[in-house]
Amino acid sequence: MDATASRSLNSLAQVLKLAMLVALGFFLSIYVVENPQDSLVSRLVSYPKIAALLGQHLTIVGISCLLAIVTAVPTGILITRSHLRKWAPKIIGLVNIAQAVPSLAVVALSVGLLGVGSSTAILALWLYSLLPILNNTLTGINELEPSIIEAAHGMGMNPRRILYKIELPLASPLIISGIRTAVTINIGSAILAAFVGGGGLGNLIIAGNNISRWQVVVLGATLPVIMALIADTGFDLFERRWRVKRG
Amino acid sequence: MIVFDQVTKRYPGTTADVVNQLSLTINDGEICILVGPSGCGKTTTMKMINKLIPPSSGSILIDGHDIGAIDTIALRLNIGYIIQDIGLFPHMTVAENIATVPVELGWKKDRISARVDELLDLVELEPKIYRHKKPRELSGGQRQRVGVARALAADPKIMLMDEPFGALDPITRAKLQDEFLKIQAKIKKTIVFVTHDIDEALKMGDRIAVLKAGRVVQYGTPMEILARPADPFVSELIGGRNSLKMMNLLTCGEVMEKVGMASDFAAAATVSIQATTQDALAEMFRTGQSTVLVLDDQKNVQGLIRLETLLESVSDYGRNS
Numbered sequence: 001m002d003a004t005a006s007r008s009l010n011s012l013a014q015v016l017k018l019a020m021l022v023a024l025g026f027f028l029s030i031y032v033v034e035n036p037q038d039s040l041v042s043r044l045v046s047y048p049k050i051a052a053l054l055g056q057h058l059t060i061v062g063i064s065c066l067l068a069i070v071t072a073v074p075t076g077i078l079i080t081r082s083h084l085r086k087w088a089p090k091i092i093g094l095v096n097i098a099q100a101v102p103s104l105a106v107v108a109l110s111v112g113l114l115g116v117g118s119s120t121a122i123l124a125l126w127l128y129s130l131l132p133i134l135n136n137t138l139t140g141i142n143e144l145e146p147s148i149i150e151a152a153h154g155m156g157m158n159p160r161r162i163l164y165k166i167e168l169p170l171a172s173p174l175i176i177s178g179i180r181t182a183v184t185i186n187i188g189s190a191i192l193a194a195f196v197g198g199g200g201l202g203n204l205i206i207a208g209n210n211i212s213r214w215q216v217v218v219l220g221a222t223l224p225v226i227m228a229l230i231a232d233t234g235f236d237l238f239e240r241r242w243r244v245k246r247g
Numbered sequence: 248m249i250v251f252d253q254v255t256k257r258y259p260g261t262t263a264d265v266v267n268q269l270s271l272t273i274n275d276g277e278i279c280i281l282v283g284p285s286g287c288g289k290t291t292t293m294k295m296i297n298k299l300i301p302p303s304s305g306s307i308l309i310d311g312h313d314i315g316a317i318d319t320i321a322l323r324l325n326i327g328y329i330i331q332d333i334g335l336f337p338h339m340t341v342a343e344n345i346a347t348v349p350v351e352l353g354w355k356k357d358r359i360s361a362r363v364d365e366l367l368d369l370v371e372l373e374p375k376i377y378r379h380k381k382p383r384e385l386s387g388g389q390r391q392r393v394g395v396a397r398a399l400a401a402d403p404k405i406m407l408m409d410e411p412f413g414a415l416d417p418i419t420r421a422k423l424q425d426e427f428l429k430i431q432a433k434i435k436k437t438i439v440f441v442t443h444d445i446d447e448a449l450k451m452g453d454r455i456a457v458l459k460a461g462r463v464v465q466y467g468t469p470m471e472i473l474a475r476p477a478d479p480f481v482s483e484l485i486g487g488r489n490s491l492k493m494m495n496l497l498t499c500g501e502v503m504e505k506v507g508m509a510s511d512f513a514a515a516a517t518v519s520i521q522a523t524t525q526d527a528l529a530e531m532f533r534t535g536q537s538t539v540l541v542l543d544d545q546k547n548v549q550g551l552i553r554l555e556t557l558l559e560s561v562s563d564y565g566r567n568s
Binding site for chain 1: 294297299319320321322323324325326328330331332333334335336337338347348351397398407
């Protein structure tokens with residue numbers, strides 16, 4: 001089998017996996033809504049309720065990841081520029097501290113800053129997703145073949161053009177994989193938003209736990225897992241396409 | 248013309264000069280080779296021409312203009328640049344790579360694409376096949392050809408080449424050297440060529456600057472350097488057998504005695520008019536004859552070479568010129 005065929009077969013497998021994950025999520029939700037353990041569960045879980053919590057969850061993840069991308073990628077680029085390079089270890093060190101603190105503690109500490117609500121959750125998750133994106137942007141650019149950059153300089157490309165035409169395109173696979181890590185982790189961590197009144201699927205876990213109904217807890221815990229797997233598979237597909245397009 | 252005037256380069260925090268009071272004049276249309284062992288300052292010297300490395304003192308003039316006063320980007324866009332690792336951009340096609348400088352200069356699309364095809368033809372890569380390939384689909388030799396085409400794209404007057412054939416196997420290297428000399432005969436660029444290989448220097452150079460510890464110890468044509476090495480360092484670099492190497496630089500056409508009718512020599516050994524005198528000597532040894540006939544491309548006899556002529560041509564060079 002030649003390389004192109006095996007590549008498209010692989011992509012097909014990933015698409016199937018994606019479809020199965022989505023189906024699994026639907027099946028689980030339908031099962032719990034249609035076959036509730038008792039009236040308590042049926043009162044707590046309905047299609048509009050799940051949809052609303054899912055929406056909150058995705059919003060928190062989406063906003064925090066977007067914020068992380070628009071802050072971490074430019075910062076990562078800036079600290080690869082020759083005059084700012086000396087700051088790189090310090091900035092990475094600072095972001096590393098945020099990463100070293102357990103996620104629940106980050107969330108709790110954010111409450112001290114912004115009180116309860118979804119913006120607290122977004123702040124915590126933003127802090128938490130900076131490191132993988134920043135780190136990968138930095139490594140992606142710094143570890144390019146020096147001869148490529150030297151050739152670009154020697155031929156008379158200015159630093160800005162080198163960044164846009166050479167460095168960023170070549171570093172993009174690594175940057176994207178940093179974003180992939182951040183998004184995947186964030187979908188799981190966003191469960192913690194429920195503890196600071198940020199909503200999301202974590203609400204189901206807390207409520208289910210309070211009334212001791214396993215169906216609700218399982219639904220609240222499983223949906224984020226499925227979402228994380230969907231995101232991961234989605235990124236995998238995207239990265240394949242990206243690589244094929246760029247050669 | 249490129250002129251180095253008392254150029255010195257010392258890196259901060261070091262005590263030795265990498266380039267030390269170097270003065271050198273590189274003529275238009277010539278290949279000037281900077282040759283010497285590692286650390287002799289040859290690459291530093293070359294990189295000061297396109298301001299990749301700023302000199303600590305002294306000045307470099309191109310056609311009488313101090314490069315310190317020329318905008319760096321404008322200067323570099325007008326100097327072709329080829330390095331050993333080639334530095335082709337892996338995410339771009341061959342055509343996009345070659346078009347780098349024209350794109351920076353803002354050429355129109357069809358002008359660029361015509362130029363790319365012209366250059367691919369020049370370096371003997373079929374445009375239809377190679378235009379859309381990525382660098383990783385090419386062999387080392389093909390990549391180097393693309394590197395040459397890319398450096399030539401905007402038709403710069405000057406080209407800088409840093410060990411351009413260093414990473415290739417000996418057969419491919421010799422082939423690309425020959426092809427490059429053929430191209431240079433057509434385009435007549437002013438070329439600064441860095442190598443540590445004295446045989447490459449002798450083969451490719453119109454003029455050779457031998458560098459040692461940041462200084463030029465000898466500057467001359469390959470024949471001059473072989474005939475009269477300036478000091479033991481240059482002799483050691485050449486590695487002996489100077490006369491044989493000189494014979495490699497002289498063609499049979501240059502030393503032969505012209506003859507009109509050649510029927511008398513019908514049985515004699517023959518060499519081509521483009522062959523080197525070393526080839527002629529080898530032919531003498533092979534056939535056991537002390538005279539060889541020199542043939543042109545149509546296999547017509549143009550002249551003859553005697554063993555005595557060979558001896559004189561090489562030993563005379565050392566004495567007279």
